[in-house]
Amino acid sequence: MLPQNMSLPLDEISKLDFSIKRVGTPTLESHLKDVIFVDDSETISYCADNAENERLIKEGKKVPAFLAAGPRKQLYFDAAWVRVAIATCGGLCPGLNDVIKSLVNTLYYSYGVDNIYGIQYGYSGLNPKNGLKPLILTPDVVDDIHTKGGSILGSSRGEQSVEEMVRTLDRLSINILFTIGGDGTQKGAHAIHQEIEKRKLPISVIGIPKTIDNDLNFMDKTFGFETAVQNAAPIIQCAHNEAKGSLNGVGLVKLMGRDSGFIAAYASLASSVVNFCLIPELDFILGGEHGFLTALERRLDRKHHAVVVVAEGAGQNLFESGNDVHDKSGNKLHKDIGPLLKDAITNYFKERGKEINVKYFDPSYNIRSTEANAMDSIFCSHLAQHAVHAAMAGMTDAVVGNWQGYFTYVPIPLATLARRKIDPCSQLWQSVLLGTRQYMDFGI
């Protein structure tokens, strides 16, 4: 029983470095009360199957395990003097404000830190040429922010000069930088950490991973994902209503999922009205006997309506190669599968003289810019609390993860090693197939 969606064999995982770096040795006594301190010897096994772990031991290999998150008895930073900066980067995601709020409250109420700055518009705000002033964050300022979507700090994509950013941190005497963002952001945080190390500055860099696509490796889930799935459900229901509302109606819904189809898959599971779910992990073709259009035609001939959910990164094989474009965060920009499918479906049926009514939905902004739902909100609070515990203890170059129900600390290079993807043999995808029954008309 190996971890689902594992991108590497266990023996390769065993060779990876799970250890967390430190800015310095923690020597101050923590004043936290009524908490159970977590010791650095406490770890969470990567693999839940004990037999596999025993095998590794017998073969003299390291049993891979994450450092357990939690408050440390010994701190590195002195709450009275420490100065903290928080930045949110990349696209919006439900829960950003919950993370900010909980960082501020934990720093202030649990540790007694009161120099907390919000960097405006992500890494841009660390580049003085952009002229953006940091905001002063207090419990009062963040009191209500979790009821709003978006980020009170604003966000941005794109690289900034690492040297310039570290100079800014140094000039502002920042000791702790919390970076809330995705793959690109955390790679940036790693670069910042390296520059800090080079300059021997006493600055801890701790990330809270943010990917609405839920595609981070070494992590069970990321915040905002569950809210996104929940937000997608009523829109898929609308697509179903539109599809049934006209003869040969097709509700075509494009959802987020650049490289991994988790949102599309979970949203299809949650709404049992989806007939085709197309994800980046599984290429497909349009025409011919095994093509999607032929499958759709079979479905429409039988039922006269259909709902299609497509992840934004699906079907990239359908585009001509060459001239790839990248966004400011360095992500390869996908060609837009939504309009391609919309046109392909319409033309296919028109050529055959059949009525067709495609209604296209592109709700990504609606889905990602709401406030977090109750469970995501709580999850964000915990992530932020553990981020503060790590930072105050002087850890650096790490993100807060969660594994098998426990919160963990994961070195940034490990967390950004590869993207998590849907395994077509996994229970998740099998459930999607059971729900859509797309295998009946369609190979995948």
Add this chain to the structure above:
Amino acid sequence: MLPQNMSLPLDEISKLDFSIKRVGTPTLESHLKDVIFVDDSETISYCADNAENERLIKEGKKVPAFLAAGPRKQLYFDAAWVRVAIATCGGLCPGLNDVIKSLVNTLYYSYGVDNIYGIQYGYSGLNPKNGLKPLILTPDVVDDIHTKGGSILGSSRGEQSVEEMVRTLDRLSINILFTIGGDGTQKGAHAIHQEIEKRKLPISVIGIPKTIDNDLNFMDKTFGFETAVQNAAPIIQCAHNEAKGSLNGVGLVKLMGRDSGFIAAYASLASSVVNFCLIPELDFILGGEHGFLTALERRLDRKHHAVVVVAEGAGQNLFESGNDVHDKSGNKLHKDIGPLLKDAITNYFKERGKEINVKYFDPSYNIRSTEANAMDSIFCSHLAQHAVHAAMAGMTDAVVGNWQGYFTYVPIPLATLARRKIDPCSQLWQSVLLGTRQYMDFGI
């Protein structure tokens, strides 16, 4: 104090024909119990201002007034024999299923009618060449349908041969046809009525007007409109969150409103985060001192984010004239203002070397395909009840309207005379200006 949004002067209204046609003289005694029957002498004044009405009387003019809706003591059709057909036409609108349900329940439980047919996919279902079978509708079939968006009958746009449709009604021995649809649908219903009259068939045609845009003349409101406004509110909030989430962020939301900006205006009022509301009634220009882009630039320079709501029919003056296209219902197809604005904004700021982040929302399908909210649901029930009262009494070529809080019967030619529009001097538009304060940066 004249009716707001009146398209004609009162003296012109006075010349219009408010009288309702009949299939024949009602002679059967109604068996409805415990109701207050409404007499044909009861009318609702068009103009609420008594002084104006007195003036008309003195000048020997007719005081315009609608026939009051309600159950009649004398019926034309015999419930035991009558056969009823129901069709939904045009785009989806919240409440279609409520209307269908209430028609069926009122016919069945109040009058004892049990031959009720649902025509599939609008007028298409009356054309035998399409091979669509009518559904049999009973209280059991419609029991739960009001909890779903869309229409259980399906809908369609486009004209069908009037003669063919009347032949179908005749062949199926239909006595009452309920047409739930907009301007085009009711014009079609009028054509059907004329063909019925020509053939001297005993068929009553009663419309329930459906326009999510709320742009029917001689009607205070149409069903689905309030739900649409309510559905738009959280999407505009998302646009606000996206706008604040990036430097010079612009949340651009296109809402329904082909010829009238009611949804855009009400949604802007309901969400107090809208900075510019653009409607079809008020032309605007893009560039130059009084242009929209200049106004937007002023706003962004000051606040760094903005929300723009644009009705789909706004800014048609910005497109080159010529080669107009019409949809299957005969509505002139508007060129798409959404992408035009999106590109214009982006280019304008790029040319000026300013950062700009436009997030474009096109949520019309989401908004129109949900179930009706509580008040719309009740409103639909009442419309349907009055439609049944009218039909059973033998009225024809009429729609159910509502005026100053009363339900009315309105001749179809009157109801389709012109579209209702927002008067720029009305309290509605003044409130929008007060809310957006767009007059500060922008002429309109």
Add this chain to the structure above:
Amino acid sequence: MLPQNMSLPLDEISKLDFSIKRVGTPTLESHLKDVIFVDDSETISYCADNAENERLIKEGKKVPAFLAAGPRKQLYFDAAWVRVAIATCGGLCPGLNDVIKSLVNTLYYSYGVDNIYGIQYGYSGLNPKNGLKPLILTPDVVDDIHTKGGSILGSSRGEQSVEEMVRTLDRLSINILFTIGGDGTQKGAHAIHQEIEKRKLPISVIGIPKTIDNDLNFMDKTFGFETAVQNAAPIIQCAHNEAKGSLNGVGLVKLMGRDSGFIAAYASLASSVVNFCLIPELDFILGGEHGFLTALERRLDRKHHAVVVVAEGAGQNLFESGNDVHDKSGNKLHKDIGPLLKDAITNYFKERGKEINVKYFDPSYNIRSTEANAMDSIFCSHLAQHAVHAAMAGMTDAVVGNWQGYFTYVPIPLATLARRKIDPCSQLWQSVLLGTRQYMDFGI
């Protein structure tokens, strides 16, 4: 076609005084731009039926009509000097914060008033012995408040010394007092006005009527009512689920409605799962052939589950008379029909040896303390705008009403003359009977 729910015959209404009092003659020119000023000669006919109005004229009687609301060309108060106070009284109601926000914004942006005070906890805040300081209200303070339920000013019930309150207004140099509250509050406002008149103070008192029960006479609807109906719908659905979840399950839901059953009736219409709707307007008995319990038993024998909606003021005839209690606002406190019914049902079936599972819902606080929905929110804005127009023009002792789609000004003594009630012969109640079909098992 007389106004529904009218409590008096038209000829009696004709004798009532519809004229609005003034603090003094308005002589200042209004600086409002782009608005259509409303003249004091513009009125809204009380009766929509022109024939009835003509009859009154012929008989030499006054045609009753409300003064039309709207901005006046001549103002009494000078925006630069005027000082305004706002108070919210009585129970919470969706939309209170919308009214406060729109009062402040209209005063500030339209008229240029910037001395606006929020009185804390209703009339209590005008009594210095309670030591409550007024809040200073600006557009910034109220910017976001419409997204929250409740009232940022707090509220209270109960009488305060009128003399004390007027002394406070005088001492603070208040010129305009806005009172947002129900029947009791507006009677209090009238008393304050009389004391002001006695002292010849230049203070205008304008009310915005607030009754979630929607039971104000001379008013089509009051704010918050539609939101309350909408909020009740999912709770009634839960009651239905609970009822179906156990053998002979009864979902019993008590809703607001002290003297009038509008919320119960509309909520029953909106949720088509209600089997019995009990309202204060129609007495009923429990036992015997025509009793409610016998009717419920018939229903359960047939279907094994039932949903009962009961207005809080229903069935007061079932309680023994004597020792009535009144709340602090002077409203007669009703005995609690909810637990009485719950126990009566349980005992009735237990005595008969039949299984019974009553699930009791008492959701009033949930329903009234949410934010307003989109249409209520807009309605509140308009009410507040018209309240400001009235006050600035020097009107007093009046509330803002709405009649047949128009906003009006109504003298407080008229508005508090009597409560509006459901007429058992009205279309509203007939629709409820059609929906519940309670007449089948139950007389009413």
Add this chain to the structure above:
Amino acid sequence: MLPQNMSLPLDEISKLDFSIKRVGTPTLESHLKDVIFVDDSETISYCADNAENERLIKEGKKVPAFLAAGPRKQLYFDAAWVRVAIATCGGLCPGLNDVIKSLVNTLYYSYGVDNIYGIQYGYSGLNPKNGLKPLILTPDVVDDIHTKGGSILGSSRGEQSVEEMVRTLDRLSINILFTIGGDGTQKGAHAIHQEIEKRKLPISVIGIPKTIDNDLNFMDKTFGFETAVQNAAPIIQCAHNEAKGSLNGVGLVKLMGRDSGFIAAYASLASSVVNFCLIPELDFILGGEHGFLTALERRLDRKHHAVVVVAEGAGQNLFESGNDVHDKSGNKLHKDIGPLLKDAITNYFKERGKEINVKYFDPSYNIRSTEANAMDSIFCSHLAQHAVHAAMAGMTDAVVGNWQGYFTYVPIPLATLARRKIDPCSQLWQSVLLGTRQYMDFGI
């Protein structure tokens, strides 16, 4: 890093029996396609801390681990002949209909089983004296049921004769019984299994654990819990609005949680407006320096409003002992802490001559009778799929569990051994304290 909320030390856990019973040896080849079969050797370690597991091995103790759930290569039952019964017992819980739907769909579409019966009203439906006929369940029947709260099968509490129930199963030739219910239900299922064993009948009994309180041991979470937390959030917000709406307003919300305070704790975390969270795990006193009332008074003196969330099982120490009552499922009935607190608060402040306005919320039925949210809905599908896999492979006397992100099979005696409770030293409770800051005024 030991499992949170563990009720027993690891060495005791090590002695427990984790093995799953079988009706017989599975010998039929599974025809499932494209799935990864799970082998009986695959297990999920109880303890995530590898060091602890290694210690057990060295000490010669058994490493506790759950059998991994999933499809088996060898089946016991033949899909063509097998007859299945499904029962839902105990109180309603979001997701019941999702579980039923997924059981039916997995049986029908994955395995080809088409004899599926729904037992009405829980175990009552297995007792012939109640005269309840089983429903025939097909994919069509269950197509839409997940959009409704409640259970289409109905439910009941209370014991039935085990012998009678097994006789019924035998008479109906049932081979698989799925029991969806809580602690009492699963104990009942165990008794049924024992009777089946005694009679040597070929009947598999598989449970899907249902406890909205989330208090099952050996399980990370149970379905419906997250939906309940989400449903509680807006109600707590209403309580906050009511509290702020009057001077010394107290919003008092009773939530579910008979023996464990998980819903109260999570709901308090999700709504950051809660000032006191009272749970069964932590006794408290009312009066005196360290009493709750004194703490509340301090809070009100400072802020004039407060929100109190109390789990239904909290404060049982405040009731006089003796005469305990039990419900039909054998659960000890708790005395009602809600009204006790409401009265205690009111009297305490009245005695001190201070104004107090307590608004009491008892929303349990609203919270539990809605449909499941998106993630719970998916979770229910997976639980049901694994239940079918277990049953078809001939497992019995087991429930489907989940542990550290994996689905597991847990012997019923293990699952019903004890209730899971909140550990006051856990991160969960520490987060609640951080959020409420109740430690400031109040010991706990």
